Amino acid sequence: MKSCLLCGVGGQGTVLASRIIAAAAMGKGLFARTAETIGMAQRGGSVVSHVRVGASVPSPLIPNGGADVLLGFEPGEVLRNLRYLKEGGTVITCPETVAPVTASLGGTAYDGGAILAYLREHLEKAAVLDTAAIVAVCGSPRVVNMALLGALAESGEMGLTLSEIETAMAKKIRPRFLDMNKKALELGAKTLSEKR
Amino acid sequence: MLELLMGNEAVALGAIAAGVRVVSGYPGTPSTEVLETIAKRNPGFVHVEWSVNEKAGLEVAAGAAYAGARSLVTMKQVGLNVASDPLMCVNYIGVKGGMVVYVADDPGPISSQTEQDTRHFGRYARIPVFDCSSPEEAFAMTMEAFDFSEKEGVPVILRSTTRVCHSCASVDVPEPKAPERAPGFEKDPRWVIFPRLSFESKKRLFAAEKTYAETFSGYGRNEIIGGGRIGIACGGVSFAYVMDAIRGHEEDYTVFKVATPYPFPAEKAASFLAGVEKVYVFEELDPVIEDALTMLRPAVPLFGKRDGTVPAAGELSADIVGSILGTAKAAPPFNEDAPFLPPRPPVLCAGCPHRASFYAVKQAMKGKKAIFCGDIGCYTLGNAAPLDMVDTCLCMGAGITVAQGLYHAGEEGQTFAFVGDSTFFASGITGVINAVYNKADLILVVLDNHTTAMTGHQPHPGLGITVMNEPTQVIDIASVLKGCGVASVRTADPFDRAAAEDAVKAAAAEEGVRAIIFRSPCVALEKGGTPLAVDAETCVGCGKCIRQLGCPALRKNGEKTAIDPALCVGCGLCQSVCPKGCIGKEEQ
Numbered sequence: 001m002k003s004c005l006l007c008g009v010g011g012q013g014t015v016l017a018s019r020i021i022a023a024a025a026m027g028k029g030l031f032a033r034t035a036e037t038i039g040m041a042q043r044g045g046s047v048v049s050h051v052r053v054g055a056s057v058p059s060p061l062i063p064n065g066g067a068d069v070l071l072g073f074e075p076g077e078v079l080r081n082l083r084y085l086k087e088g089g090t091v092i093t094c095p096e097t098v099a100p101v102t103a104s105l106g107g108t109a110y111d112g113g114a115i116l117a118y119l120r121e122h123l124e125k126a127a128v129l130d131t132a133a134i135v136a137v138c139g140s141p142r143v144v145n146m147a148l149l150g151a152l153a154e155s156g157e158m159g160l161t162l163s164e165i166e167t168a169m170a171k172k173i174r175p176r177f178l179d180m181n182k183k184a185l186e187l188g189a190k191t192l193s194e195k196r
Numbered sequence: 197m198l199e200l201l202m203g204n205e206a207v208a209l210g211a212i213a214a215g216v217r218v219v220s221g222y223p224g225t226p227s228t229e230v231l232e233t234i235a236k237r238n239p240g241f242v243h244v245e246w247s248v249n250e251k252a253g254l255e256v257a258a259g260a261a262y263a264g265a266r267s268l269v270t271m272k273q274v275g276l277n278v279a280s281d282p283l284m285c286v287n288y289i290g291v292k293g294g295m296v297v298y299v300a301d302d303p304g305p306i307s308s309q310t311e312q313d314t315r316h317f318g319r320y321a322r323i324p325v326f327d328c329s330s331p332e333e334a335f336a337m338t339m340e341a342f343d344f345s346e347k348e349g350v351p352v353i354l355r356s357t358t359r360v361c362h363s364c365a366s367v368d369v370p371e372p373k374a375p376e377r378a379p380g381f382e383k384d385p386r387w388v389i390f391p392r393l394s395f396e397s398k399k400r401l402f403a404a405e406k407t408y409a410e411t412f413s414g415y416g417r418n419e420i421i422g423g424g425r426i427g428i429a430c431g432g433v434s435f436a437y438v439m440d441a442i443r444g445h446e447e448d449y450t451v452f453k454v455a456t457p458y459p460f461p462a463e464k465a466a467s468f469l470a471g472v473e474k475v476y477v478f479e480e481l482d483p484v485i486e487d488a489l490t491m492l493r494p495a496v497p498l499f500g501k502r503d504g505t506v507p508a509a510g511e512l513s514a515d516i517v518g519s520i521l522g523t524a525k526a527a528p529p530f531n532e533d534a535p536f537l538p539p540r541p542p543v544l545c546a547g548c549p550h551r552a553s554f555y556a557v558k559q560a561m562k563g564k565k566a567i568f569c570g571d572i573g574c575y576t577l578g579n580a581a582p583l584d585m586v587d588t589c590l591c592m593g594a595g596i597t598v599a600q601g602l603y604h605a606g607e608e609g610q611t612f613a614f615v616g617d618s619t620f621f622a623s624g625i626t627g628v629i630n631a632v633y634n635k636a637d638l639i640l641v642v643l644d645n646h647t648t649a650m651t652g653h654q655p656h657p658g659l660g661i662t663v664m665n666e667p668t669q670v671i672d673i674a675s676v677l678k679g680c681g682v683a684s685v686r687t688a689d690p691f692d693r694a695a696a697e698d699a700v701k702a703a704a705a706e707e708g709v710r711a712i713i714f715r716s717p718c719v720a721l722e723k724g725g726t727p728l729a730v731d732a733e734t735c736v737g738c739g740k741c742i743r744q745l746g747c748p749a750l751r752k753n754g755e756k757t758a759i760d761p762a763l764c765v766g767c768g769l770c771q772s773v774c775p776k777g778c779i780g781k782e783e784q
């Protein structure tokens with residue numbers, strides 16, 4: 001069984017990304033489960049999607065220390081969910097922080113730089129993806145989730161190849177956005193491979 | 197075909213596969229996707245409707261089942277309270293076609309007012325309850341629930357919880373087949389509830405409790421797994437958590453999975469109890485299985501919610517189960533020296549018209565005493581700082597009536613009641629009539645964003661469109677209010693700040709029941725406009741826009757304020773608040 005936790009802020013596209021991972025796993029005959037945050041909590045709040053694939057998956061939620069990989073749409077949300085990561089597990093995150101409104105109002109501190117530094121220092125397998133560059137090439141901030149999926153494929157942590165993820169993605173994206181998302185997938189994979 | 201299905205989608209496709217003919221319901225997290233999926237995958241033989249509320253929905257489903265058609269009504273757990281009037285009677289009447297009442301419970305609660313447990317309702321109403329533990333089980337169980345209901349001539353409850361409703365699994369879905377034509381309604385005294393009939397029905401319901409319990413002891417989904425000396429009783433998604441938590445230790449445990457919490461399969465339970473030394477009971481919400489086991493006077497000790505072994509409230513997880521059983525690994529300890537992380541609660545979206553409406557009322561009533569009664573919907577989020585515009589929130593439609601109680605109790609200051617358009621239709625109208633009839637003084641603010649936003653944008657009677665995208669009559673909110681005798685009804689665009697504040701001030705100068713309808717579409721339905729930007733030269737970093745509005749697109753950037761172009765839709769509210777006039781369209 002392989003498990004991936006996707007974490008971010010409501011509206012960033014975590015649900016679509018988790019469905020694509022599950023569909024890619026099903027495409028190669030594996031059983032898949034996901035669990036997502038839907039409803040009130042998704043309006044700009046913390047969201048997580050659990051994805052578990054394998055021959056048998058008893059429950060949709062990943063237990064503490066059960067995630068092979070954490071896919072971060074926002075570094076603070078990675079930090080919030082680190083307890084899910086296996087010892088020696090992989091973190092792939094985009095570096096762009098989103099300050100919670102509570103922090104903007106001045107009630108609390110939110111130091112994105114310190115969070116990234118902490119992740120880099122404490123995790124042997126942390127990859128911070130230059131998603132801004134990928135967004136610039138692809139021309140839309142909406143492709144961040146695909147860039148992360150590309151990097152996930154490249155990491156090999158879920159046992160899914162880039163072409164398996166691409167096939168699953170193509171069934172869930174409207175045709176006119178397909179090229180852009182495909183590009184983001186490839187750039188995500190390439191960026192991670194260059195980091196290694 | 198193998199599909200990745202959400203639990204709610206699985207229920208919908210299970211219902212279609214079972215030949216459902218009439219589906220009704222009212223949106224409510226985590227139940228909403230069942231009805232949406234039926235509409236999306238409608239093979240053509242299903243009448244599907246968003247009913248005005250759960251009571252209407254349940255009665256529509258009952259009528260269809262009287263005619264011999266299979267029917268399904270969907271709702272969340274608190275919606276069942278609205279539908280409880282017909283629910284507590286249709287059990288006495290019974291049905292001809294299979295009738296399934298699908299109710300989604302919300303442990304946590306994550307998106308609800310309470311941790312209400314529908315299994316109690318089943319027992320209270322003497323309606324059998326099927327409880328599904330996974331999407332794949334939900335698919336099959338839906339069909340079994342229909343078969344049971346039709347065979348026995350009784351409505352049944354199919355219950356699930358958030359982590360079943362909103363988790364996905366691979367499910368094998370057959371092609372739908374059109375059902376045979378329903379036999380039709382036959383006139384008969386059995387359809388008319390009268391004391392004599394109810395007396396006989398009560399005896400029948402009481403006796404059925406016993407026979408169904410026996411039937412359910414033989415139902416394959418009430419299952420005893422393993423042969424270890426430690427017993428675990430569980431149901432619903434807790435079964436999944438248990439199986440996850442005991443991985444690698446299976447030989448120590450005997451797991452009793454309860455799929456029909458009412459009537460409780462006592463015979464099966466007795467054989468489970470006979471083979472173990474002690475029993476843990478893992479279930480979310482209330483100790484329903486635990487109490488049913490206690491009723492059997494077990495000879496072995498029972499550990500659950502009643503003795504504090506299992507948490508009284510909140511969701512369970514494999515970790516919680518594992519820590520109680522002693523099988524869990526400790527969580528990795530490396531969070532202790534981590535940077536501080538503030539909570540990230542949900543907020544009104546950037547560009548949300550509710551923010552503008554709340555702000556208009558707040559500004560217009562500045563310095564005057566006022567109480568703001570809120571209601572159920574996205575606009576409940578108006579209670580957060582800095583808006584702080586929700587002083588009460590109880591249940592659907594209650595803002596309007598709670599405001600009346602405050603007024604009649606002699607509270608000083610103006611009472612306001614905020615209600616969304618969908619909530620207005622669902623349960624606001626009776627409250628308005630009550631206010632007019634009983635001479636209350638209140639300002640009703642209808643936040644009309646042309647949708648049921650919180651649950652994912654379902655249509656409602658004010659929009660002229662059905663769930664199947666067919667055009668229909670528009671029920672105009674202003675006309676309804678006038679028809680109910682509301683003294684004055686004003687309509688304003690909340691983003692036109694002057695007009696919006698004038699409407700509030702004018703209403704505040706009047707007496708009796710008056711209404712303001714703030715009309716502006718939900719920002720999530722609109723194509724985003726051009727983002728605004730802060731001119732860093734002229735911005736003095738006073739932060740007034742942030743402090744007044746709390747818009748997620750506004751943030752501090754060093755000494756200045758900045759706008760996140762990925763979130764901003766250019767609603768212009770911050771522009772109207774900025775004292776320096778330094779927010780505007782970015783110059784190209």
